[in-house]
Amino acid sequence: MSRRLALVIVAAFVAAVLVLPATGAPATPQAGGTLIIGRGADSVTLSPYASASPDAEVIAHIAETLYQLTPEGRIVPLLAEAMPTLSPDARTMTIRLRTGIRFHDGTPFDAAAVKWNFDFILNPDNRAPFRAILLGEVASVDAVDARTVRLNLRRPFVPLLAHLTHDFLAIHSPTAVQRAGGMRPPTGEPYGRQPVGTGPYRFREWVRGDRIVLERNPDYWGPRKPLLDQIVWRVIPDDGARVLALEGGQIHVAVRVPPRETTRLALNQALRIDRTSSVRTIYIAFNNQKPPFNDVRVRQAFNYAVNKRAIAQTVLGGAARVSDAPISPGIVGYSGIQAGGYPYDVNRARQLLAEAGHGGGVNVTILHPTGRYVQDAQVAAAVQAQLRAAGINARLQTMEWAAYLSFTNQPPDRTPVESFMLGWGTVTGDADYGLYSLFHSSQWAPAGFNRFFYRNPQVDSLLDQARAMTDAARRAATYREAMEIIWRDAPWLFLHSESQVTGVRREVQDLLVHPTERIVAFHAWLRR
Amino acid sequence: MWRYLLKRVLLAIPVLLGVSIVVFAMVRFIPGDPAQIMAGQAATQEVVEQIRESLGLDQPILVQYAYFLRNALTGDLGRSLFSGVPVSEELGQRFPRTVRLALASIFVAALIGIPAGILSATRHLSWVDSIVMILALAGVSIPVFWLGLNLILVFSVRLHWMPAFGYETWRHLVLPSITLGTASAAIIARMTRSAMLEVLRQDYVRTARAKGLAERVVVNHHALRNALIPVVTVVGLQLGALLSGAVLTETVFSWPGIGKLLVDSVLARDYPIIQGAVLLIAATFVFLNVVVDATYAMLDPRIRYE
Numbered sequence: 001m002s003r004r005l006a007l008v009i010v011a012a013f014v015a016a017v018l019v020l021p022a023t024g025a026p027a028t029p030q031a032g033g034t035l036i037i038g039r040g041a042d043s044v045t046l047s048p049y050a051s052a053s054p055d056a057e058v059i060a061h062i063a064e065t066l067y068q069l070t071p072e073g074r075i076v077p078l079l080a081e082a083m084p085t086l087s088p089d090a091r092t093m094t095i096r097l098r099t100g101i102r103f104h105d106g107t108p109f110d111a112a113a114v115k116w117n118f119d120f121i122l123n124p125d126n127r128a129p130f131r132a133i134l135l136g137e138v139a140s141v142d143a144v145d146a147r148t149v150r151l152n153l154r155r156p157f158v159p160l161l162a163h164l165t166h167d168f169l170a171i172h173s174p175t176a177v178q179r180a181g182g183m184r185p186p187t188g189e190p191y192g193r194q195p196v197g198t199g200p201y202r203f204r205e206w207v208r209g210d211r212i213v214l215e216r217n218p219d220y221w222g223p224r225k226p227l228l229d230q231i232v233w234r235v236i237p238d239d240g241a242r243v244l245a246l247e248g249g250q251i252h253v254a255v256r257v258p259p260r261e262t263t264r265l266a267l268n269q270a271l272r273i274d275r276t277s278s279v280r281t282i283y284i285a286f287n288n289q290k291p292p293f294n295d296v297r298v299r300q301a302f303n304y305a306v307n308k309r310a311i312a313q314t315v316l317g318g319a320a321r322v323s324d325a326p327i328s329p330g331i332v333g334y335s336g337i338q339a340g341g342y343p344y345d346v347n348r349a350r351q352l353l354a355e356a357g358h359g360g361g362v363n364v365t366i367l368h369p370t371g372r373y374v375q376d377a378q379v380a381a382a383v384q385a386q387l388r389a390a391g392i393n394a395r396l397q398t399m400e401w402a403a404y405l406s407f408t409n410q411p412p413d414r415t416p417v418e419s420f421m422l423g424w425g426t427v428t429g430d431a432d433y434g435l436y437s438l439f440h441s442s443q444w445a446p447a448g449f450n451r452f453f454y455r456n457p458q459v460d461s462l463l464d465q466a467r468a469m470t471d472a473a474r475r476a477a478t479y480r481e482a483m484e485i486i487w488r489d490a491p492w493l494f495l496h497s498e499s500q501v502t503g504v505r506r507e508v509q510d511l512l513v514h515p516t517e518r519i520v521a522f523h524a525w526l527r528r
Numbered sequence: 529m530w531r532y533l534l535k536r537v538l539l540a541i542p543v544l545l546g547v548s549i550v551v552f553a554m555v556r557f558i559p560g561d562p563a564q565i566m567a568g569q570a571a572t573q574e575v576v577e578q579i580r581e582s583l584g585l586d587q588p589i590l591v592q593y594a595y596f597l598r599n600a601l602t603g604d605l606g607r608s609l610f611s612g613v614p615v616s617e618e619l620g621q622r623f624p625r626t627v628r629l630a631l632a633s634i635f636v637a638a639l640i641g642i643p644a645g646i647l648s649a650t651r652h653l654s655w656v657d658s659i660v661m662i663l664a665l666a667g668v669s670i671p672v673f674w675l676g677l678n679l680i681l682v683f684s685v686r687l688h689w690m691p692a693f694g695y696e697t698w699r700h701l702v703l704p705s706i707t708l709g710t711a712s713a714a715i716i717a718r719m720t721r722s723a724m725l726e727v728l729r730q731d732y733v734r735t736a737r738a739k740g741l742a743e744r745v746v747v748n749h750h751a752l753r754n755a756l757i758p759v760v761t762v763v764g765l766q767l768g769a770l771l772s773g774a775v776l777t778e779t780v781f782s783w784p785g786i787g788k789l790l791v792d793s794v795l796a797r798d799y800p801i802i803q804g805a806v807l808l809i810a811a812t813f814v815f816l817n818v819v820v821d822a823t824y825a826m827l828d829p830r831i832r833y834e
Contacts, residue, residue, distance in 0.1 A: 044610055127578050185582055189612035208611065208621070209784030210695075236693050236782040240677045245692040248685035402560030402797050409564070447573045 027509055033526040034230040035508065037519055038242045038251040042209050042235045046195040047188030048121055048168055051129045053427075056167040057518035058212055058233060062104075063170035063197025066095060066114070067161065069429040071276075071514055073330045075165055079109065079198065081147075083161075090156035090470050097147045101221045103173035104202045111143035116174040118151075120183070127185040133437075134163040134428065156468035158475065162332055162430030167518075172197055200226035200522050210235055227525040246271065246503045252526070253511065253519060254503040259317030259375060265503055274502040276513040277321045279328050280425040281434070282373055284366060284383065284493040285452035287419065289412050292364065297356040299490040303342035305349035305390035306383050312496050315378045320496040326435065326486050328497040330515040333431025333466070333479040337487045341494055349390040361391040367408065367420035370398050374498050380421055383493070409446050412453045422451070423498070427516050431479045436463050439486055454491035529825060529832070533818060540814040547810040548600070548803065552593050555794075555802050562609050562797040583609055596803065605807075606800035608793075615804040618789065623808060625695055626785035629708065629777070630770035632701050636709035637716055638763055644713070645720020645759075650747055652725060660717065667714030676707040676780035693782035704781040708774055712766040719762045723755035730754075756827050764820035772809040 043055045050059060068078040077083060081096040101109040118141040121128040137157035142150040151160070163169065176196035177183060183191045195203050200222065201214035212233045216226045234251060236242040239258045246254040247268060257265065262273050286293035286302070293299055312320040321328070324336040353362060368380035377398060384394045399407060408420050426434030437443055440463050441455035462482040469475040487494075502513050507527045512520040563580035580586050584595070599606060605615035648660040683703060684692040694700045727733065728751055736750045737743075775787035786805055793801040824831045 045612075127575070127582060129575060129579075132575060184612065186579055187610060187612040192612070207784075208613065208618070209789065210782070234693065234782065235784070237788065238673075238677075238780045238782070240673075241680060241693060241780050241782065244677065244680045244685050248680075248688070248692050250684070250692050400560070400795070402562075402565050402795060403558070405564055406559055406561050 027527060029227055029509070029525045030528060031227045031525070032229055033528065034232060035228050035253070035521055035524055035526060036232045036234060036251045037253040037255065038234050038236040038245055039255045040235070040237050040239070040242065043212060045187040045192035046203070047183050047192035048117070048128050048172065049183065049186065049188030049192060050168050053517040059167045059170055059195065060199070060518060060520065061201040061214055061231065061522065062195050062199045062203050063172050064199050065165055065167065065170050067165045069162065069165040069516065071330065071512065073332055073334070073429060075161055075332070079171060086470055090158070090468060091153050093151040093153065093160060095149045095151070097149065099147055101198050102219065103176065103198055104196045104217060105173050105176045107173055107175045109171065109198050110146045111149045113174055114149045114171055115141045115143040117171050121169070126183070130168045133433070134166055134169055158467060158470055159428065159430040159432035162428050166428055170197060201231055204230070224523055226522065228521065231521050243503065246505065249505065252505045252508050255500070255519060257501045257503045259319050259501065262317055262319070262501060270506055272504050272506060274504055274513050275319060275499045276502070276515060277328065277330070277497055277499050278425065278517050279330055279427065279429070279497070279515050280423050280517065281323060281326070281328050281497045282379070282421065282423045282495045284419055284421045284495065286491060286493070287415065287417055287452055288455070288491050289453040290418060292356070292358060292362055293419065295356045296489060297352040298358065298362070301349040301352035301356070301390065302387070302392070302493045303490050304345045304352065305392060306386045306493060307344040308341050308495055309344070311379055311382050315375050315382050316496070319374060319499040319501045321499065322496050323494040325483050326439070326492070326494070327426050327431055331426050331429055331431055331434060333476055335476065335480045335483070337483050346390050353391060361393060363393045363395070365395045365397055365418050367397050367399065367404070367417060369401055369404050369421065372401050373423050376421060379495070408451050411446055412444060425517065429516065432467060435479065435482060436467070439463065439491070452491055454489070456485060456489055459485050533822065536818045536821070540811070543814055544807060544810055548597070548807055551803050551806045552596065553589070555797065555799050556589055560797050562799060565796055605804040608801050609798045610796055615800045618801060619786065619804055619808055622784060622786045622789050625783065626771060626774060626787060629701065629704055629774060629783060629785060630767060632705035633709035633770050634712060634763060634767045636705050637712035637766065640709070641713040641716025642720050642759065644717040646724055646747065646752065648717065648721040649724030649728060664714040664717045667710045670710065672707060672711070672776040673780060675710060676703070676777060679703045679707060695783050704777050704783055707780070708770060708777040712770065715766060716759065716762055720755065720759050723758045724751060727751045727755040753827060757824055760823050760827065761820055764816050768813045768816045771812050
């Protein structure tokens with residue numbers, strides 16, 4: 001009798017265990033486990049010498065910034081306690097810091113640590129690559145008291161707040177930097193191989209070209225404690241192999257899934273496909289000073305002659321958003337200028353070309369990279385085919401990336417380039433970085449990134465003004481006005497912003513793919 | 529013999545010097561600027577100039593070469609422009625992995641290729657011969673990418689027998705070495721077959737048969753040893769190729785070896801790594817050639833290097 005009873009109890013138990021996970025109960029976060037992320041490229045450095053997103057996404061888990069950019073494009077405090085206060089002349093920015101936070105090495109996070117970090121980047125001798133872009137307008141930094149930092153600006157520069165969300169301005173432990181033997185340009189060696197911050201995960205191991213391992217920071221200060229035991233980034237360079245490793249369950253997340261694989265993967269019950277649009281805009285720039293592109297009608301004609309929607313749907317398998325402005329959504333200061341982009345209208349294109357004196361057709365050369373952006377060569381081929389219908393005979397020319405960068409970066413009087421495809425990621429999350437660096441006439445190549453030699457004094461003036469506007473609404477309106485002019489002037493063939501296609505196994509919960517091209521696993525956990 | 533080997537090793541010095549000059553010049557004449565790549569496409573010209581200067585890339589090329597040579601003689605190959613890691617450390621980590629993969633692959637290749645070649649030669653013009661040669665043709669023609677991904681699909685994703693990536697244990701070695709060894713196996717099989725066919729037509733083989741020796745003894749003892757010389761050459765060259773040319777396999781199986789390192793470095797214009805890796809590969813080829821020559825003497829008593 002007692003044996004039968006025991007059997008019944010055991011059976012009930014087994015049934016309960018078997019049934020429970022299948023009920024699909026609301027997900028209660030579970031602690032433990034190792035999340036493995038497969039990506040195509042390794043990081044180069046995990047220090048303030050970082051310069052690319054494979055660096056940034058790992059740093060973000062280890063070292064935190066004063067402010068944080070939400071995926072919706074809102075700026076919220078992180079290591080700072082509240083939003084900063086600006087002096088009436090907008091020349092000083094005062095930031096209150098959270099207290100009671102410690103770095104992973106046990107040393108306190110305070111104003112002195114923040115000042116040390118910023119001073120290091122500001123010192124030109126240290127040659128931090130993003131100094132000019134992120135902190136270019138900061139003259140000096142004061143630690144007013146243990147929990148207050150003041151940034152003194154050369155001139156009013158409102159985008160600074162967005163820059164403070166950037167992972168390359170994350171606060172590292174000054175003591176740890178010194179203990180590691182400092183940071184040397186160009187890549188912050190030797191500290192760059194063993195970073196120490198305040199973040200939810202601590203650095204554990206880095207085998208170059210193979211993997212980076214982080215472990216849970218049990219003393220994390222934030223309200224949401226990290227749940228995973230470990231996060232591992234594995235380098236799996238081949239797209240196909242990365243997808244197979246995901247299907248085989250050897251990794252949980254595969255970044256940059258090729259568009260051709262998504263239909264097949266969508267049928268796999270063990271996976272989901274995450275499509276997050278990124279802040280990277282892809283365009284074909286025209287040399288605005290050189291015929292035929294020194295005529296705005298020609299530039300507009302190209303925009304009318306290409307069916308951007310068709311390219312996004314077919315060539316990119318839906319993993320793209322047709323540009324409706326020079327920058328993408330998710331950026332502070334973005335607003336859509338023309339829904340759906342320039343309409344596809346071959347007749348209008350032909351008419352504009354005829355008005356510009358090219359009724360008999362026009363010959364141009366378009367340069368494009370191969371393998372740098374999603375399906376870049378295929379997009380270029382589609383553009384070429386569509387241009388033909390409008391009487392435009394485009395010759396495609398490709399070049400390996402390193403040569404491509406140099407070739408498109410020549411001064412206006414020397415460059416042979418007529419038009420070229422490039423992408424721009426507005427990674428600071430602020431319109432200033434996406435517009436000033438590209439469209440302001442002070443930024444002509446090779447000094448700046450205006451490699452297409454666009455100049456419009458009105459745009460210059462608006463972009464200058466917006467840098468000093470503290471009123472968010474007025475600033476947004478100013479950017480809108482500037483973007484409307486840029487859109488009409490059509491210095492580019494506006495194409496699309498890329499979507500990040502990420503394959504994720506079903507058991508992975510609360511993983512975030514950020515528009516700034518990073519996998520964010522702060523709150524991620526594994527359902528078992 | 530020893531004097532000969534010593535002479536060969538000394539001869540390697542001008543070879544490596546020549547290689548270093550060619551590589552040094554070549555990487556600097558191809559378009560593309562490491563400072564620009566390192567600074568990122570968004571960097572200002574000022575930052576790029578600073579980086580170039582800090583890397584010593586603003587110096588005349590002859591000065592740069594003199595520095596390189598001086599440091600190389602003391603065993604210092606410089607540091608990676610990108611990671612800042614010493615080149616010797618990077619190569620020291622990567623090369624043993626590639627060696628492990630290449631040795632396993634050549635083992636697979638010889639294990640399949642030599643018996644297949646012998647089988648084919650002894651059954652000359654039979655259906656066995658035809659099948660082996662068709663397989664060999666397929667072996668050299670199959671793209672490494674296709675083969676590697678399909679092996680992963682079957683043995684890793686479907687059957688869960690083998691890991692899809694990584695390099696830590698012997699299990700990680702199985703699929704990549706089959707992938708990498710297949711083409712070499714095919715080449716070795718063809719070479720073994722033709723060498724064997726030639727030897728089997730020789731008088732001494734006919735004599736051996738006439739003595740009434742078993743066919744197995746004739747093939748294994750009289751014919752094979754004499755046929756091995758060209759086979760050893762091919763195996764040696766294949767091993768050299770595997771050590772330097774495993775890029776595709778290393779990419780498919782995420783095997784962080786020297787082939788992948790070299791390609792990444794070329795794309796990034798990481799001059800010190802390119803120079804170091806090419807020198808190492810050249811030295812490996814020279815070394816393998818000496819080993820192959822020495823093996824001849826062991827296989828064929830008539831060969832003497834005096």
